[in-house]
Amino acid sequence: MNSNANIAQTSSIAASIATNAARLSEALNNHMRNSFQPDSRKALRKFHPAEVSELTGISMSNLRTRHQEGDFPDVETDSRGRRLYTAEEIDQIRHVMAKTGRNGETYLPGRRENDALQVISIVNFKGGSSKTTSAIHLAQRYALRGYRVLAIDMDPQASLTTMFGYRPEIEFAESGTVYDALKYEDPVPLSQVIRKTYFHNLDLAPAGLLLSEYETETAYALQHKIDPPFTQRLAIALDEIEADYDLVIIDCPPQLGFTTMTALLASTGLLITVVPSMLDVASMAQFLEMAGETVQTLEEAAGPIDWNFLKFLIARYEPTDVPQSQMAGFLRSILLDQVLTTPMLKSTAISDAGMTQQTIYELDPSQVVKKTLTRILESVNGVADEFEKTIQQAWGRETD
DSSP, X not given: OOHHXXXXXXXXXXXXXXXXXXXXHHHHHHHHHHHTTTSSSOOOXXXXXXXXXXXXXXXXXXXXXXXHTTOSOOOEEOTTSOEEBOHHHHHHHHHHHHHHSTTGGGGOOSOOTTOOOEEEEEEOSSTTSSHHHHHHXXXXXXXXXXXXXXXXXXXXXXXHHHHTTOOHHHHTSSSOSTHHHHOSSSOXXXXXXXEXXXXXXXXXXXXXXXXXXXXXXXXXXXXXXXXXOXXXXXXXXXXXXXXXXXXXXXXXXXXXXXXXXXXXXXXXXXXXXXXXXXXXXXXXHHHHHHHHHXXXXXXXXXXOOOOSEEEEEEOSBOTTOHHHXXXXXXXXXXXXXXXXXSOOBOOHHHHHHHTTTOOTTTSOGGGSOHHHHHHHHHHHHHHHHHXXXXXXXXXXXXXX
């Protein structure tokens, strides 16, 4: 084949890629619009009394009594007279209990005076390890539990941003992402890119493809000694909004580049997800080795890096899979209590919900087989609640 033919073929392939990208983008745009009709943005469902009781720790009987006595706000009722609560109304109830209930401070689990902002990076070297799934479910669970949460998407693929109902390649093609606060030329305050979400108490710093520029720009900045260095850029950006949140949850890209290291060095704790298979564990071991060497080099240059905690989450776990169970046991024997006791189960409920950019907290319970939903809720809530104790301990609080 001559050179002209090669050029023509390359051009044809490039045109085909561009055409396919455009068709997929249009189809996804239509899918998103249809999913969230009649409004172009996502909205959060309302919650049943049993869910409110589980989230707040208020007994069902006390919930009814407090409504009858007029202590709690009036809420919508369904056709059967059952109360339905918005996330905002749940928060109002939580604040009433904080003022009037026994052990009132337990109803407001977030930061207190002198508590440091907890910045948690969720990381793994390998794609498909449930990083984004874990990040968004933890962020939403903690928002529903009464924490003020900021989710930061540090992955240029922007899956976390998409889960919040955005089209990054369209809405953030030129600006509006966390990259704007991290870039070396004319960075903006982080507050300018943070978006309120449809989830009460949960904000988002989105990502987009532009974030990939941060890798090459950081290499250039290091060569030319541009300050502040990548090791400090996110930490400095977070200083501006530090008082507005209790928790920051960061979804990191699946590689150990400058973007991931920027997140890690701004963090107070790490959560590493791992699927219990030989390939995934081997990949995680490689990630840990590389991360350890990198952090050691950075510590030699800039001083010690002090994380409050490092935890491992076994994700996409199938209890009936014997090799997975054996690998999970192997991990626990090596990493001991650094591995969360509760695994994140693999579930059709999570994958089905993801088809419409939803989580299990957004699904209407009537849309899912009750047994399936109960099983995955017990798993995800169990992970979040166990990890919440780690966060509380970082604030110096005793946990049961």
